[in-house]
Amino acid sequence: AAGASVPWLASPAETGRLLRSELPLPAPFQVPLRVPRVLQPTRDGDTDRYELTQRPARVELIPGVSTGIWGYDGEFPGPTIISRSGRRTVVRHRNLLPVPTVVHLHGGHTPASSDGYPTDLLIPEGFPPGGHASGHHDPRADIRVGSRDYEYPVLQRAATLWYHDHRMDFTGPGVWRGLLGFHLVRDDEEEALPLPAGDREIPLMITDRAFGADGSLLYPSLDPTLLHRHGVPRPYRQGVTGDVILVNGTPWPTLEVDAVRYRFRVLNASNTRRYRIALDPPPPDGTGLVQIGSDGGLLERPIAHDRIEIAPAERFDIVVDFSSYRAGQAVTLRNDLGRGTTADVMQFRVGRRAVDDSSVPQRLSTIEPLRPRMATTTRDFVFRTSGDHVWEINGQPFDPGRSDATPRLGDVEIWRFTTDFHHPVHIHLVQCQVLQRGVEDRGPYDAGWKDTIDLRPSEHVSVIARFAGHKGRFVFHCHNLEHEDMAMMGNFEVV
Ligand code: C2O
Ligand code: CU
Numbered sequence: 001a002a003g004a005s006v007p008w009l010a011s012p013a014e015t016g017r018l019l020r021s022e023l024p025l026p027a028p029f030q031v032p033l034r035v036p037r038v039l040q041p042t043r044d045g046d047t048d049r050y051e052l053t054q055r056p057a058r059v060e061l062i063p064g065v066s067t068g069i070w071g072y073d074g075e076f077p078g079p080t081i082i083s084r085s086g087r088r089t090v091v092r093h094r095n096l097l098p099v100p101t102v103v104h105l106h107g108g109h110t111p112a113s114s115d116g117y118p119t120d121l122l123i124p125e126g127f128p129p130g131g132h133a134s135g136h137h138d139p140r141a142d143i144r145v146g147s148r149d150y151e152y153p154v155l156q157r158a159a160t161l162w163y164h165d166h167r168m169d170f171t172g173p174g175v176w177r178g179l180l181g182f183h184l185v186r187d188d189e190e191e192a193l194p195l196p197a198g199d200r201e202i203p204l205m206i207t208d209r210a211f212g213a214d215g216s217l218l219y220p221s222l223d224p225t226l227l228h229r230h231g232v233p234r235p236y237r238q239g240v241t242g243d244v245i246l247v248n249g250t251p252w253p254t255l256e257v258d259a260v261r262y263r264f265r266v267l268n269a270s271n272t273r274r275y276r277i278a279l280d281p282p283p284p285d286g287t288g289l290v291q292i293g294s295d296g297g298l299l300e301r302p303i304a305h306d307r308i309e310i311a312p313a314e315r316f317d318i319v320v321d322f323s324s325y326r327a328g329q330a331v332t333l334r335n336d337l338g339r340g341t342t343a344d345v346m347q348f349r350v351g352r353r354a355v356d357d358s359s360v361p362q363r364l365s366t367i368e369p370l371r372p373r374m375a376t377t378t379r380d381f382v383f384r385t386s387g388d389h390v391w392e393i394n395g396q397p398f399d400p401g402r403s404d405a406t407p408r409l410g411d412v413e414i415w416r417f418t419t420d421f422h423h424p425v426h427i428h429l430v431q432c433q434v435l436q437r438g439v440e441d442r443g444p445y446d447a448g449w450k451d452t453i454d455l456r457p458s459e460h461v462s463v464i465a466r467f468a469g470h471k472g473r474f475v476f477h478c479h480n481l482e483h484e485d486m487a488m489m490g491n492f493e494v495v
Pocket of ligand 2: 391422423424478479480488
């Protein structure tokens with residue numbers, strides 16, 4: 001019934017894991033990269049106020065094709081918000097969509113009341129009473145109608161955050177349809193560094209999508225609540241992927257660069273798809289992709305990678321030095337994990353030499369190491385599917401009424417994750433450090449503060465975090481959004 005009443009759940013044709021577009025795809029590297037607009041605040045004392053309207057819109061993602069989306073201010077991706085560490089940010093969201101929504105600031109150190117708990121719905125005005133029930137009753141849900149203020153204290157260091165829809169059981173389709181955007185935090189420490197800045201600092205949000213013959217975004221048509229409540233076959237059990245790679249909403253874009261250093265904030269905002277990105281050809285001087293930051297901001301020291309594996313919701317802040325390429329050279333950002341159309345991400349066209357006074361210092365920041373002996377508690381979480389029904393944590397599907405962990409405010413805890421499959425695990429509220437991955441201390445992509453930890457099949461990963469700042473109820477979950485919607489989510493309550 002829910003499936004029938006939701007207008008976009010309309011395309012019964014797709015059943016496979018990879019959705020294939022039904023229209024001719026544009027040739028790669030033709031469309032100039034778009035950079036999302038930066039939203040301007042109203043300043044009010046120590047608070048920056050923003051307003052965003054969530055609404056349906058028609059946009060041109062594929063050149064010459066009109067696509068219906070749901071967007072923040074009708075844009076795909078939504079506008080970028082830039083906060084200053086220490087200045088409060090309040091975002092008033094208005095919902096003009098045909099469905100309820102929830103906004104989560106991913107990577108935000110946010111009080112529970114504004115964190116976007118999956119049942120804290122923002123219901124559009126005039127929505128039929130009871131129409132938001134998706135089979136759950138959560139007496140603690142804080143439901144609003146029309147608009148809602150999300151309040152972010154921004155007592156956190158500079159980092160690449162992002163905001164996106166988080167409605168229980170429907171995060172995958174909401175984000176797929178366009179409810180996602182960057183939210184950057186800046187601070188003095190980072191600004192004092194000579195990193196590339198201005199128009200040489202560019203966010204890159206990588207997503208995959210598939211398009212119907214009429215230009216619509218394809219998404220499997222079955223309602224996940226019906227699926228996982230009643231155990232009917234799920235065509236997108238493993239997650240949903242498409243055959244078009246979009247960067248900032250531009251298909252396989254091209255970017256003209258000077259032969260200088262650039263800083264790219266790479267976010268994998270795809271529902272399911274993982275990428276292993278590499279430059280082709282690699283920089284002749286051997287510099288590669290120089291990682292300067294992770295989910296939670298700057299690393300202590302830069303790390304040079306030949307390639308970077310990036311799971312959904314992870315961020316890699318990288319610097320690329322184009323100065324050793326020759327003028328006119330085309331440099332492709334490839335995806336080693338893709339096939340056919342998904343093996344390419346975007347292309348850089350290297351232009352002339354230009355003045356470049358940027359550099360990447362060997363010392364970027366200081367990170368307090370969290371040590372196992374600081375931990376008061378160790379918890380184990382097994383991320384696994386139960387037969388053919390739901391994706392579960394410790395054998396249980398998500399239930400807003402259950403608490404799976406109750407860290408005390410300020411405590412340091414070790415969480416150990418085990419899995420049978422790829423699961424990018426995201427913990428709200430905190431940033432953690434990876435202590436161990438399998439038999440290694442850490443994997444090559446585990447440095448720095450992380451809020452999303454890429455679990456690979458059969459891996460054991462231990463992380464350590466301090467549960468400071470805010471009491472209350474938060475979630476942790478798989479950030480494969482279809483796994484999340486199929487109940488691979490748990491609660492923790494900071495007490
Ligand atoms: Cu990016 Cu709980 O999500
Ligand atoms: Cu998963």
